Amino acid sequence: MADRAHTDGSQAALPAIPTLEELQHWTWVMGRAQQMLMEHGFDMLARLPEPPAHSPASPPALFDPVPAIRASADFWADTMQLWQRFLDPAAAGAAPPEPPERARDKRFKAPQWREQPLFDFIRQSYLLIADHMVKGVDAIDGVDERQKERIRFATQGFIDAMSPSNFAATNPLVLEKIVETRGESMLKGLQNMLADIEKGQLTHTDSAAFEVGRNIATTPGKVVKRTPLYELIHYAPTTEQVFATPLVIFPPWINRFYILDLTPEKSFIRWAVEQGLSVFVVSWKSADASMKDVVWDDYVERGQIDAIDTIRELLGVESVHAIGYCVAGTTLAATLALLEARGEAGKVASATFFTAQVDFEQAGDLNLFVDDEQLKLIQSLSGDGYLDGRYMAATFNLLRGRDLIWNYVTNNYLMGEEYAPFDLLHWNGDVTNLPARWHQSYLSDLYRDNKLVRPGAISISGTPIDLGTVRTPTYVQAGREDHIAPAESVWKITQHFAGPIRFVLAGSGHIAGVVNPPSAQKYQYWTNDEPAETLEAFVAGARETKGSWWPDWLGWIGERAPAKVAAESARIPGEGALAALADAPGDYVRMR
Incomplete structure (x- = not known):
């Protein structure tokens, strides 16, 4: 933790901000993950049994690596452009307009994600890598469509889990909350997390706010x-x-x-x-x-x-x-x-x-x-x-992991927020x-x-x-x-x-x-x-x-x-x- 002086001369502890080297390493890790994903596709294809010569549904005899190679090259080209805009904005020129779905992404709706250059870079880097990881799955050719859907689902789950909003060191709102509450938010979040571990289920709402027969399920x-x-x-x-x-x-x-x-x-x-x-x-x-x-x-x-x-x-x-x-x-x-x-x-x-x-x-x-x-x-x-029933609940949560898992990890574990009363989520957890x-x-x-x-x-x-x-x-x-x-x-x-x-x-x-x-x-x-x-x-x-x-x-x-x-x-x-x-x-x- 580093110290920063307040305007009244007092000192407040601030979490350390990732260095440029750490950001470079983070980008490399995510890029390497994408590369591993494509390599896994190559390995899986190599292990496929040889189909009968007469089979009308036989895949091509040789796997075409061009789409995967092109996807990898596009990723590193886009990454270099992002780094150039971050290090020398004047030389790189204006950034292209973001697609509408990024503007609607609730994880990054706070202005800090765009107004603070460091966190804007983290956000853009993550979204760039996420886009190319999905493209990397699409570039895996010759794989059964059902298997590709599984890879795509697992990849999206990994992408959602790796969002910088899910980690204290890369989420500006979490860092500000820790400073603002003098660490109380961190302790409250830890308490919420340990309580969920004990009951073996993610909490979405205030469990004490509702009771069947009292304020839900009350029709006579x-x-x-x-x-x-x-x-x-x-x-x-x-x-x-x-x-x-x-x-x-x-x-x-x-x-x-x-x-x-x-x-x-x-x-x-x-x-x-x-x-x-x-x-x-x-x-x-x-x-x-x-x-x-x-x-x-x-x-x-x-x-x-x-x-x-x-x-x-x-x-x-x-x-x-x-x-x-x-x-x-x-x-x-x-x-x-x-x-x-x-x-x-x-x-x-x-x-x-x-x-x-x-x-x-x-x-x-x-x-x-x-x-x-x-x-x-x-x-x-x-x-x-x-x-x-907790296993089934976890399965359904995975189908909408960004909304039903990581949103609550961020708000209730990292930010230490109180659980809001919500009847539908109470039912979902029952x-x-x-x-x-x-x-x-x-x-x-x-x-x-x-x-x-x-x-x-x-x-x-x-x-x-x-x-x-x-x-x-x-x-x-x-x-x-x-x-x-x-x-x-x-x-x-x-x-x-x-x-x-x-x-x-x-x-x-x-x-x-x-x-x-x-x-x-x-x-x-x-x-x-x-x-x-x-x-x-x-x-x-x-x-x-x-x-x-x-x-x-x-x-x-x-x-x-x-x-x-x-x-x-x-x-x-x-x-x-x-x-x-x-x-x-x-x-x-x-x-x-």
Whole structure:
């Protein structure tokens, strides 16, 4: 640490600023990393087995090194220009304008990154190297595209991790904070980091700010059924009449159900109740050792079909509307196919899919985590018959590492900032455990082998299923910016079901694209009543509507089953044949 005099004559300790030699070394290290990456590509190609001479898909006999060499030469040429502008700006001339995406980079939005020459050089050097590392991956020729995607994903993860914003010595804001707080920020950040290490999970928000049943998941209702797999919550009506056909919502068991019941203002469940729907929600049990033998069949039979039959019997109705979110939507597709095979399709009046996939050919970056080595690793982490939910949380964080990992490393570890209360991030960190057998088969059968879209390739309780037989009226919602279930992948549902389908493309992603109440007046959605063979064709002819797609869905539901009945007797939670076991949100949502 060096000393610098304040204007009042006092002395304040400042961290040492990297020297020119250190900056040169840092540039060399990152450049060497890029070179190693390309050399790895050469080595990998050299180890590829010789393809059969008759194979039409045989790669070229010789690897063409020209693209890689050109990429390397371009990198060092750009680096020299950057150094020249830093050391002799007059001779080098004005720097070229930065692309728009750099101006939007939140990591470097503080003016210090541009106004202070040293940190401006660090920023520009890092971004230059990052661009060329990505180009270096693209220059690796003759590699299987899936393998190249893995290299590209790993490279981007490395680039994000190596950002100068992630290190105290190269982040001007961190240095200023240390001086301003006389080292207190550094100690607070260390405390935050050690606390996360102890609990084995990255913290995103103030964990004490929220509590289920107190200020999140507060929609009034009762648990009317509890099984070893789920609790069934029946929500209290708020209208004098309700739609005769009830609604059951199946949330993903990878997360807690209350993503659809955050604050009253954001709650899809509360909103649906206020629109006159009799709403039931399944709250899944977080897996423990007692669930080591649970498989997908159980989530179909003992979960979704059991809940559907329970509601039908309780209310004395022929059918229900069903919603499946994410993995529960994938499961709902299997449920519909199984009911078709049994001649019981009439139990479901309509099916709605929130960001759900049935065809995993274009399932996005999650596909990069599914190969034999990854499956063996996951199996090794499931010794008690279930996978600790923290591993899944870490995987999803990696998909958006810059926002969900390094942003918090910088703010809460390096800067020592307090955690801000944020209901969505509280839910994101409220992890659930997964049954190991189900998780393994889900990854291998669906993500890796894509069996669900092959007629008869998957059987549920001994019955082969075929999505092509599903004729249930279907509403499909996809998120335009969804990185977990890409819109292109969700669209494929329209190519596999045989019944009438309404597809809606919503603005934003996997969560905000779904949890978008009309009162917020945020985002938009696109609809297209004309036939479309592809998502691109759908978008090309689509009509954009500002705001939430929820009213569009409600109108679609109302057209399917418009009849209404009095909100009395069994329509009141606990007053029918099923007694109330607990107040909503129940017990399972609190189990860890």
